[in-house]
Amino acid sequence: MKKADELDRCIEGLRNSMPGVDWSAKVKLDIKRIVASQDTRAILLAAPLEDEMELFERFVRDILVKCGINTIVLGVGYGFEFRCHPEVVEQPALSHENARRIASVCRHHGIRLVPQMNLFGHQSFGRDKRPIGIIRAYPDMEEVGADEVTYQRCLCLTHPRLKALVCSLMDEMIDVFGTVDFHIGQDEAFEIGKCDRCKGLPVEVIYADWLNALHGHLSARGVTTWMWGDRLLNGHIIPERGAGYETSLCGTWKAIDMVPRDIMICDWHYRVLPYGHHSPSYWARHGFAFVVCPYNNTFAADQLIVAAVAADTPLFKGVFHTTWTRFAAFAEACFDLYPRYLSTHELDDYDVVGKEAPRGYKDACTFMHLFAL
Numbered sequence: 379m380k381k382a383d384e385l386d387r388c389i390e391g392l393r394n395s396m397p398g399v400d401w402s403a404k405v406k407l408d409i410k411r412i413v414a415s416q417d418t419r420a421i422l423l424a425a426p427l428e429d430e431m432e433l434f435e436r437f438v439r440d441i442l443v444k445c446g447i448n449t450i451v452l453g454v455g456y457g458f459e460f461r462c463h464p465e466v467v468e469q470p471a472l473s474h475e476n477a478r479r480i481a482s483v484c485r486h487h488g489i490r491l492v493p494q495m496n497l498f499g500h501q502s503f504g505r506d507k508r509p510i511g512i513i514r515a516y517p518d519m520e521e522v523g524a525d526e527v528t529y530q531r532c533l534c535l536t537h538p539r540l541k542a543l544v545c546s547l548m549d550e551m552i553d554v555f556g557t558v559d560f561h562i563g564q565d566e567a568f569e570i571g572k573c574d575r576c577k578g579l580p581v582e583v584i585y586a587d588w589l590n591a592l593h594g595h596l597s598a599r600g601v602t603t604w605m606w607g608d609r610l611l612n613g614h615i616i617p618e619r620g621a622g623y624e625t626s627l628c629g630t631w632k633a634i635d636m637v638p639r640d641i642m643i644c645d646w647h648y649r650v651l652p653y654g655h656h657s658p659s660y661w662a663r664h665g666f667a668f669v670v671c672p673y674n675n676t677f678a679a680d681q682l683i684v685a686a687v688a689a690d691t692p693l694f695k696g697v698f699h700t701t702w703t704r705f706a707a708f709a710e711a712c713f714d715l716y717p718r719y720l721s722t723h724e725l726d727d728y729d730v731v732g733k734e735a736p737r738g739y740k741d742a743c744t745f746m747h748l749f750a751l
């Protein structure tokens with residue numbers, strides 16, 4: 379199907395699903411204008427390696443600032459030289475010195491920095507689910523063993539020593555980066571309420587207690603909590619192609635009314651839906667501020683942003699572009715594409731679904747499409 383046909387079909391689907399909305403008044407498909415007018419214009423970047431620090435500084439100055447980015451969420455996780463718990467560190471690890479350098483670059487350009495760490499799922503890596511970080515060092519802090527894991531390994535959220543450990547890690551990162559925002563991950567976690575300790579407890583209570591514990595700790599320090607929203611989306615009523623992944627089918631969604639409203643929800647959806655996205659209006663109905671998070675498909679990005687605009691709420695705070703490749707690959711793709719984009723205002727066709735592109739290029743095409751001015 380041609381992209382234009384697919385776009386028409388999706389807009390028609392959105393109109394049918396929200397018949398009360400005056401589309402002519404509320405939605406003009408000037409996506410760049412919509413993005414540029416948001417409070418939060420964010421990007422997720424993997425932490426740069428030791429020899430990529432100079433590239434990072436150049437990338438922020440010559441690409442991100444020119445594209446209007448005002449927030450960097452930095453995927454750090456266990457790749458940080460924790461002094462409080464060196465046993466959970468995974469290599470390559472960001473040094474304190476380079477973390478301060480990153481913070482300083484961001485401060486210099488007026489960019490908010492949000493360190494990110496997965497504090498529920500994604501506790502393993504690769505097809506063989508190699509354990510990382512906390513559960514590598516403390517196997518008893520894992521919910522269930524690899525044989526029973528649906529996707530990637532998870533923390534046991536009721537382990538009596540877990541909260542203190544996690545709070546020490548967050549504190550050290552916040553102190554070194556000098557930040558007032560922290561992203562606690564939370565995406566794509568399936569294992570909860572299964573171990574001997576947790577069995578029999580309501581899943582939503584386990585999950586709400588965990589979020590309240592992390593939020594309470596951060597909030598007491600004056601730090602805003604950010605998280606991926608999928609564990610709080612009811613996968614039984616919100617249609618998404620990645621049911622169970624980009625929505626919850628494991629009961630955690632019932633915790634939505636048991637957690638504070640001052641969490642910044644990061645609502646990620648990467649694929650086109652025939653009838654559009656319903657999650658933005660879901661967040662608005664439940665009183666959460668949210669940003670929408672596209673990835674590497676320009677059309678899916680437009681569709682998600684249109685749904686956020688159509689939700690017609692001041693709780694829609696902006697667009698948070700996600701990249702899922704190593705930092706240098708994404709940065710180099712942007713340096714390659716940006717001058718071409720400025721001269722033609724057209725993209726290479728890397729964003730067509732299924733077409734092979736070098737790593738980082740599809741993410742970069744969507745980024746240019748949304749942010750390059």
Ligand SMILES: [Zn+2]
Pocket residue numbers: 520521534535536537571572573574575576577
């Ligand atoms: Zn457990």
